[in-house]
Amino acid sequence: MYMVLVLFGVSLLIFFLARVMPGDPARLALGPEATQEQVASLRHKLGLDRPLYTQYYVFLRGLFKGELGMSLITKRDVFKDLIQRLPATLELVMTAMLIAILGGIPLGVLSALHKDRTIDQISRIFAFAGVSFPRFWIGIMFQIAFAYILGLLPITGRISGDPPTRITGLYLLDSLIARDFPAFVDSFKHLLLPSLTLSLSPLAQITRITRANMIEQLRKDYSIVMRTIGMPEVVNIYKYMLKNAFTSTLTVIGLLTGWMIGNAFVIEQVFSWPGMARYGVNSVLRNDFNAVVGVTLVIAVGYVVINLIVDLLYGYLDPRIRLKR
Amino acid sequence: MTVLSIANLKIHFDTIDGTAKVLDDVCLSVNEAEVVGLVGETGCGKSVTAKTILGSLPMPPGKVPDGKILFFCDDLLKLNKHDRHRVMSEKMSYIPQDPMTSLNPVFTVGEQMGDLIRWQGRRRVGPLEFLGLRRGRHNAVAKAVKLLDRVEIPAPKEIVRRYPIELSGGMRQRVLIAMALIGRPSLLIADEPTTALDVTIQKGVLTLIEEKVEEEELSVLYITHNLGVARRLCNRVYVMYGGAIAETAKTKDLLRDPIHPYTCGLISSIPKLTGDEFKGIDGRIPDYIDPPTGCRFHPRCPQLMPICGQEKPELIEVKDDHLVACHLFSRGGGR
Numbered sequence: 001m002y003m004v005l006v007l008f009g010v011s012l013l014i015f016f017l018a019r020v021m022p023g024d025p026a027r028l029a030l031g032p033e034a035t036q037e038q039v040a041s042l043r044h045k046l047g048l049d050r051p052l053y054t055q056y057y058v059f060l061r062g063l064f065k066g067e068l069g070m071s072l073i074t075k076r077d078v079f080k081d082l083i084q085r086l087p088a089t090l091e092l093v094m095t096a097m098l099i100a101i102l103g104g105i106p107l108g109v110l111s112a113l114h115k116d117r118t119i120d121q122i123s124r125i126f127a128f129a130g131v132s133f134p135r136f137w138i139g140i141m142f143q144i145a146f147a148y149i150l151g152l153l154p155i156t157g158r159i160s161g162d163p164p165t166r167i168t169g170l171y172l173l174d175s176l177i178a179r180d181f182p183a184f185v186d187s188f189k190h191l192l193l194p195s196l197t198l199s200l201s202p203l204a205q206i207t208r209i210t211r212a213n214m215i216e217q218l219r220k221d222y223s224i225v226m227r228t229i230g231m232p233e234v235v236n237i238y239k240y241m242l243k244n245a246f247t248s249t250l251t252v253i254g255l256l257t258g259w260m261i262g263n264a265f266v267i268e269q270v271f272s273w274p275g276m277a278r279y280g281v282n283s284v285l286r287n288d289f290n291a292v293v294g295v296t297l298v299i300a301v302g303y304v305v306i307n308l309i310v311d312l313l314y315g316y317l318d319p320r321i322r323l324k325r
Numbered sequence: 326m327t328v329l330s331i332a333n334l335k336i337h338f339d340t341i342d343g344t345a346k347v348l349d350d351v352c353l354s355v356n357e358a359e360v361v362g363l364v365g366e367t368g369c370g371k372s373v374t375a376k377t378i379l380g381s382l383p384m385p386p387g388k389v390p391d392g393k394i395l396f397f398c399d400d401l402l403k404l405n406k407h408d409r410h411r412v413m414s415e416k417m418s419y420i421p422q423d424p425m426t427s428l429n430p431v432f433t434v435g436e437q438m439g440d441l442i443r444w445q446g447r448r449r450v451g452p453l454e455f456l457g458l459r460r461g462r463h464n465a466v467a468k469a470v471k472l473l474d475r476v477e478i479p480a481p482k483e484i485v486r487r488y489p490i491e492l493s494g495g496m497r498q499r500v501l502i503a504m505a506l507i508g509r510p511s512l513l514i515a516d517e518p519t520t521a522l523d524v525t526i527q528k529g530v531l532t533l534i535e536e537k538v539e540e541e542e543l544s545v546l547y548i549t550h551n552l553g554v555a556r557r558l559c560n561r562v563y564v565m566y567g568g569a570i571a572e573t574a575k576t577k578d579l580l581r582d583p584i585h586p587y588t589c590g591l592i593s594s595i596p597k598l599t600g601d602e603f604k605g606i607d608g609r610i611p612d613y614i615d616p617p618t619g620c621r622f623h624p625r626c627p628q629l630m631p632i633c634g635q636e637k638p639e640l641i642e643v644k645d646d647h648l649v650a651c652h653l654f655s656r657g658g659g660r
Binding site: 220221222223224225226227228229230231232233234235239240243244317318319320323 | 381
């Protein structure tokens, strides 16, 4: 229920913000050569000459039918454009998050256990670098190193040949379903560099927050008691302390995933990744208001869904949250 | 047979203001099936002693410049990390001070106990074992239920499914006692296990510890600031002041006939239920960075002599099993 309210608010806000953006979308779409009449007729066709509240009503009605209005750039319904591009971004973001979690948490635990020693210092330098280097620069460096000089990985794109039969739109999954292993390997190779580039900053943040929480856990009474009465160190650290420490890491993971969806665009640009974020930025630049609203809505839905998942996971991780009701 | 014997143990802490010389030649021993009390006011080094024995004192900032901790035949301070962990979890156990913070809040009691039952003292646990066969897990929880039953927890089958926050302080302390007894230890170190509990629950927990000690023939080092608790539980008592042993004797001898001026002060400081005025000891515990020379108690001592500020008194036997570190009783001393 709460989710629906949030989404309604977002749609309202973004719809009106898109309408007050300066510049006439119809004029921009038709170009400087178009006559006054042509512009007026397009405005009428798009419904731009009607009052704002009517426009919003039409927009909402379309939303329930799975229509977001025509894109001025592609001349297709925005919904279709998004369906086509969203899986690419999702694949990128999910892989990047997986790398960030699988790398960040063990690194954070190690740094906490070896606080202020060599491993910790190396991971600290790494974390600073990960957060502070601009992503496009890292992306280009990766391209130069791995693709251009070493020739190990492709520079751009999602796949070399034809994409596998579209079922989910995630190439990795689709090629697995189709049992097309060469395509799987190929799309994995294409995915590696962009997702690695996107994952660096979240990886660094997850490392730091895991480290901080694990250091706190190491000092807790229950950790010391467990160790003292003979719980093996491995179990004590990776089961007992990590579950406690993971709660706040989870918050960060949730926020970062939302952040990634919105910020994938630089990566998509550098690696010519046919994703949604790039489409969104292009439509802002071209004043394609229907597309802007569509992309923003998808990002908002993404945030809401991620938050819901995170909240559910909190309950699983911490019985104190479950039992308080 | 001596289970634990500590000789001339010194512990220093590095602080910003200088080195705090907290323990100063602590000597104590615990014999088989003996309950030994370690008594003293807050800040006298009781818990530091316990933590050093248990190896849970953070080092640095703590360091041990001198001393031995003999546990059976092993010098705990000389063992490497893994051997020490093994020796300790096989034969030594621990009841912590605060039951409210000593159980992991996000795991059920059964899970915590079950893992201890399965893996206590192990150095490694393979990933397959960790994921756990159902049967192994099931057996461990069944054993946990039995153990909980033995510490007189009502409805132990229910309790294993509960989280620590659903239990009261007394219950949690019982769970912790059950956990401490899992490995059938020879020595139990109890660091003020009843201090955080109120009096009625304290009585139940004390009775329980008393019973377990008898059943399992445990040796216990019982740390407390409460002389009443010590009287009830302990065969022998060490009185500690300022990081050193001031006096030791059989409990009833010590309480009936205290010798050291500090022990006398401590006993007279117990508030009486009759509401009579009680004497305390003036002054505060010493500053460990710059401790008083000679006897560390001399600035507060009512029977101060010139020698007290110059020489450290040795722990000497004045009666049977009654040792005291005070110049009043040393050879060149007053009496």
